[in-house]
Amino acid sequence: MKKVVGLLLLLVFAASLAAQGLYMPRNIKAAYDKGTRSLKGVPGVEYWQNKGVYDISVRVDPLSKIVTGSETIVYTNNSPDTLKELVIRFVNNLHKPEAPRYDYFSSDFLTEGLKIKTLSIDRFIYKTDGSNWGTVSPIELAKSILPGQQVQVKIEWSYPLSKESDREGQIDPQTFFCAYAYPRISVYDDYNGWDQLQHLGRQEFYNDFNDYNLKVQAPKNYVVWATGTLQNAEEVLSADALKRFKSSFTATEIVPVATAEQMKQGFITAQNEWNTWHFTADNITDVTFALSSQYVWDAGSIMVDSVSGRRVSMQAAYKEGAADFKQYVNWGKYCLQWFSSKWPGVPYPYTTMTAIQGFADMEYPMMVNDASIEDLKDSRLTLDHEVAHTYFPFYMGTNETRYAFMDEGWATAFEYLIGIEENGKTYADSAFKALRVERYINDPSAEQDQPIISMSSQLSGVGYGNNAYVKPALAYLALKDLLGDALFKKALHQYMTNWNGKHPIPWDFFYLFNTATQQNLSWFWNNWFFSNHYIDLKVKQMDANTVQVENVGGFAIPFYVKMVWTDGSERSTHYSPVVWKGTQSINIKTSTNKKIKSIVIDGGIFMDATPDDNHLLL
Template identity: 30%
Template structure:
């Protein structure tokens, strides 16, 4: 019994060590990395096909909203009332509905305020000390006033942290609708102090607020075919799984506020001045330069007085999964039409305050338009009527609107890092319109399907902005520092968001890098781009899972990628392939003259022994000298003579039998992740040649392989992965002969506590203006 228990324990430890990457043959050097994913992926069914496409019985729920909301600028409070029409398209009767109350993450008893480790250090950030010793002056979290059915009858409900269950009077049958109402309010949190995605930022200089109102209303959770209700609690990191629906939202704010929101405003003629309305109409025909709808001068005038009256902005959005808005009197608003998108000409728009004017006026709206065009090329044509970028010292996305950073110095200058950081975050957040706002993956469960896919297309979009754009994520070599970390600091990409230590590298950079490796190195651009676009088309406005993505990429390309998904997504092993040994062989030179000379030299060496030399020196008299009759043909024969016929035959064969150099190279898989072998040969004549061997070379020995090569020229050096395209973490063992002369360096740096998006670091623009 003890022996059996030990074997079971060892097996379990192997499975735990390899996380979700189940190995068929864990004690062998093969039969693991190239096995199919069938034992890991969910089985295909009528809802999700084996090809990766939605199945013939695929379904998803629908949630439509009519919301009335008022923003209390004096008390920083939201008051709302909503009517939800929920359509049960599933085959299941539902006894209750689950809603998300994400604003409860700010409540004083919120789970996320206590479940992370903390330590007392000699130097403690002031904000951390305050969080331990001080309580917020206001109580945060959603106050549910009432929940009723369409007739006004109270419905029982239960709140569990950030989730609310509404119990139905009778089961909601398949194909039926249920209409109910929720009234609620909450205190808006100071986003700069409390953290989180939505809230307000206060500007003491002009005593005004910028409100970014996000995940602000009770929203339906997703009920799906693959997991039922997705009601995993919101703790601040894993984002949102949401149902598609239609929205009608009436937003009441101070009359001097400017509002930007998801969808189309239906009453610009009521909330804009005559001049602003005229500019808006002109912007709908402008495709080159953004037009300021609300000008800088109008914004500055609004800061001097505060209106006591109110206005209601009416917005409508069709087939979206969420709704967000910005409201403030300290906003410039510009807009222009985006051309170059098949079947659509959406309005690209930006809202920004005085701190961001020098950057956003020049770049933001044009970056929005560039993003829509580029993403549309690689995925699907952008289908919505508008895309908005709001400067809010932030980085967060919602349908048709996102919140970004990028502020200048007071003199209007900015650093290069701030410029490219701003462009990058706008591309990234606008790009989220495609992933996950349209291709609607479950961010709470698989962050990489949202962040990783989006970061990959962000990289493509950045590279199409300018030739030397300093992208931070995408190129393979940029992920190697993360892949080098100790295993206890790593986890597979296929890990739930709350359990990830290195969130940025794991959920953003590593999947984006993997897709770039697939595109550039493994599949090639043509096959990859077709398959990626097919995935986007198949799952637009639907709820895909990782299996749907993996299967579609293979289905549309005819490339078996299971080995790559296993290694890159289900495991933590890095790429580290070493050139262990190089042997050089020469094909035999069959020149008869050369061969005869070599034999003659060898024969003479054999005869040149010490005894013969001393006999000759002593003047020895040999028998054949005394009796010449002993001499015959062989005493006079030239055993090394070459016939003219042999010489002629050799000369005739030289043109087709050129001498070859043969090389035998042993490659060792030090890191564990298999990859193609990309070999650069450098010859003694200075020329170079690139050769690529499929990753399948590792299928029968995943640890070490030997390969023979024939070259017509002598090789001077060999290098693996010369263009750094496989994320190999050790480039020193990629070369032969080894480079033993190396110098290590270190960098000392200072940390910065500046507001996100503020201009930091060197500012050559500012220095140039001072000269």
């Protein structure tokens, strides 16, 4: 009988989720109606996603700065739909002069873009014209792909590496970061169909979870670093370098796999005219690689899973003399272990993490491309932020193009939390406010107050940056305060477990947290994600024994009320965001046997738009 009652209560709770009062676009609603997604926040019984198996061979010519390649993609249509076209995505066509872009770029940014030499789908050969390819290009199929069917796509291509870029291209004449270096099949999903949004250079990415077999040809004395596990170190490294490289997998200290002098003298790679570096990675959203004939190469390892004892290789490649990158292996080991054990508290899921000194401050699966920064604390927080992206969007395949807050907001929140451990709370609060919050809260323009749920692809200027990074990070930290660490982590882990290797959307996150906490948090979601609120509290005296704290801006934030009495004693009381549920003001009793002198309200990192009305002298 108890089991029956429990089941009935669960069903009643699940039914209540259906009436939570969250705005839902028609295409998203249709996905829930079809059963591909569940109002419990988990993948529905009809959930599906497509997959590609990529076999890629590329060659980088350091003299011409041309990347040439060929690939075979075995693409499986797991959807219930018959596909009459394939949509091919090549991000680096952003460099073509006629490509739409979010901002002005100099002439050094421009290239001829992608040239397709051959394209065939199941042996049907397509005519190609490189001038017609954008960052996204649909191809009408000669034969439709039925549900459950596979097709084999073969492409040969080439493109030039841009002189001036951010996420990819030429770092210097002998160093190249080759992100998005291969044509890929765009995502076909259950709520939008084909993802045909052009890449404009600002919004980030949305990819399927694929398996990759990557081979990179580079001249001798060029080291290649890439997403995945290097399969043929014995073939591409000299005997001494191989010994050092292998020892780094268990080393607790930094192993100098390649010094600047060793690179200069040609002591690191096999001395073939060209070496082929072979990497593999499965069930991951992208692969990328970098190569250099002059970068220093450090490596070490760290245990990320105390249960299995599994270790991860942490590597760094950089110009000699970069003071911050000399510490990147140790910094990286610390953050890999911290993210694995603290927040989010999920063991780092991959074999390696490689940091390349570049210019993007950008994340890729198992790799980051960071600029060298003189301020070492700032540099370390940059690394922390980019490595945090391992979980959002790579562990969970969020749609960064449309909903950037689903990954940038989390990475920004984790950046703050690990910063407390690394630098102390005083510095972490100060840095977070200075680097993240101040520009948002001190700018009263309308762009700042757009709802977080607004599609990132529709935002521009300051509206994009703060909707993607600052406001959602504050929302997640406010939710952590509201729920408490234990319940917040329980819900977060359930969310990550259910959507690992899949494609959650914002409503999946909202509903899963409701289910995991057994609370209807729709008031919080509406307050933070669907409103035009901002942060602004105000304190005013009501009578001799009562003050009122008014939530002028509307966001449900945590805050402290500090009372000071005339005898010098004081008390600081913490208020959870829950106090704002259903109200925009609260009354606080001040009466004691002592006379009160002053009252101050302080949101900490939740900076106030009008701080002058946050204190009273009585």
